[in-house]
Amino acid sequence: MSSLTDRTSVARRRTPLNRSQIAGFWGAWAGWTLDGMDSFIYALVLTPALTELLPRSGYAATPANVGLAGSILFALFLVGWGLSFIWGPLADRFGRTKVLAGTIFTFAIFTGLAATSHNVWELAIYRFIAGVGIGGEWALAGTYVAESWPEDRRKMGAGYLQTGYYAGFFLAAALNYTIGVHFGWRAMFLTGAVPVVVAILVLLRVKESEKWQKAEASTVQVKPLREILGPTYRRRTWVACILLTIAIVGLWAGAVYEPSAVIQLATKAGMAKNDAIRTASLATGLLSIATILGCLALPPMAERIGRKKTLAIYFTGMAVAIVGSFGWAFYLPNGLAPFIAWLFVLGFFGGNFALFSLWLPEQFETRVRATAFAFCTSFGRFVGAGVNFLLGAAVLHMHTLGVPVALTALAFIVGLFVIPFAPETKGEVLPQ
Template identity: 90%
Template sequence: MMNTVTDRRAVARQRTPLNRSQIAGFWGAWAGWTLDGMDSFIYALVLTPALTELLPRSGFAATPSNVGLAGSILFALFLVGWGLSFIWGPLADRFGRTKVLAATIFTFAIFTGLAATSTNVWQLGIYRFIAGVGIGGEWALAGTYVAEAWPEDRRKMGAGYLQTGYYAGFFLAAALNYTVGVHFGWRAMFLTGAVPVVVAILILLRVKEPEKWQKADAKTVRAKPLREILGPAYRRRTWVACILLTIAIIGLWAGAVYEPSAVIQLATRAGMSKGDSIRTASLATGLLSIGTILGCLALPPLAERIGRKMTLAVYFVGMAVSIAASFGWAFYLPNGLAPFIAWLFVLGFFGGNFALFSLWLPEQFETRVRATAFAFCTSFGRFVGAGVNFLLGAAVLHMQTLGVPVALTALVFVLGLFVIPFAPETRGETLPQ
């Protein structure tokens, strides 16, 4: 037994060291993904105050139902922008990972900052749509970069580390809302989203392209990656990945979009003031973010032990149970604020399922098509998610309640359990060249 423990420690010490470019590239990708998450969640946090101000200026009454419907429509537009972010994948396969990664960060940062200047809901919708195009591309390119740039014996944990950035961004957004948002309003929150421009510049100046991409010859790089991932060799795994990612994205409505609104409603019902309700929502978001970060870190070792497919099944079951318990049960309790927030931590942990895709998708595709495949699968899920969001917004408006419609999204994770067996198991395999 002692020899086994000693051997494991020796293997851990013998991990391939990271060079300066790999370290700088990871932190650039992580920072971009963190600020991406911050940008995405800023909208959820400021949704109510922003629309309360902008709807009357656009000719609509700022009633709770109108705020909910307009919020769903604007988020659907944001998801359509996410879906159109597919354009970044072929560009990255053709021109390189770091240049295009910097372009995605620059795009979402500039248009998030411009959202602070909105004078009506139409302007806000346009700015969020274009910001979505940038935000949607960042994950595919950051995940592809880390998978290709890091050594084989470290890239799997690198995927888990990378994914923590998005939820660290949630935590950062919650902290800003607790301080900046409460005192200076929603416009100041959007202005903070322009900060990632600095990260984009640093990535362009300091980070080298991964060797795997550099070694691809010019003929291969100029191939038609979209045609290839939809061809006979990759068709099945492409569509299975699209379905699984769609299911994971639909889970964002419970863990990101509607969570702050639900907490504010519960806090108000408990007799808290408007300011205290917003602070409570920020604290709840911070707790959810901590849970998700822990879920991301726990996922790679679990995926190495029991496999990619079984790990995703465990996380999907956790998502189904926690969504149903939080929005379907705790939300309707007479004193439901505390149990709802407690379930948010569990929901956050299993929301770390996205880390598996950062680890798993690059293992399923070769270098010449990897960024395109990653971007296509994530974009497909976002387009479907936009349609689902319209249905969810209509359900909230029709039922005049938030809990039940969101709780019903737990059913898609049950459906996902029947799709997972059709995906390839890549545990123990090296990243294909």
């Protein structure tokens, strides 16, 4: 009986985190939170910003022009996200903390500069460069936490880290209800410059990961992009790209069209415009809370049943939730309440992104890890952007929102057939 108690005590004991590991995590988490905040700020202030800047650029601020310019600026932002793979090789060459701070500096400074825009062209340039910074933050934050946290804690650290992005949605909404309402869209962009403080904290308070230092000292310089596409890593690189692309398609389909769907259903239920918008905000909050819960539930599940089975469960949940919400509840006579209930399920399984923060670092050695993480996420963003525009065209063509978005569930079905080709890393330590 005594030996059983001793074993239970050891199993529950976790390696304590030192000050640098704690500061590093909060720096990475804050950067990822402010990354989510920055992304959502743009969605919140797009219409008022373009309404002011289009006439200064020689165009009338008609709803059609605002919509067209908004789509073009969003496309440029996504291209910037895709080009963020440049940060990976830099991090493998110069270290995680310096380059992580660089990504935060980039998106913070150029988000702040967006507040000074005199015309739509300047805003487009600032958003494009901010996108390059934002896109690199996840890869660098995920790599740093995986390498710097103790082996018995890094899996849960991946789940904790991923919650930051969705916490950023809440932060952006809160800022919009306070600062945005009273001081306008330029003040909102200025708040996006605050992460500079986090970047300085990362540089001054956080030590480089020991794994990277050892790899840097013991290996000759490699060309990491060539290596992850070479014979050793080619299969797992492309499988990870496909799985991340599927996850991103599902995220954007749900996140981009969810507010519009709720507003349509609320209006159909007889709500006034302002009440419908408030309902959409509450629904978005519910979606975010559910996603945070999904992120926290995922690491223990992945440790118990394995990475591949966990992703299969989350992908199946996404497919069912997308069909249930956009394919079924959206078309019910009184579909608002069922749709919002399905959003909770959709949000929970949207936490599948936490698995990639946990799983991708386990599939690659230290010398190429950041490059692999950045490349796989950037590839998914490029393809996801194309799918998102096809979805927009389908919505316009079919004159309905539900069916086109519901069809994205097919991507997750494809993902179930791709998962078996990925490596199972349950029980393995992070490779050096």
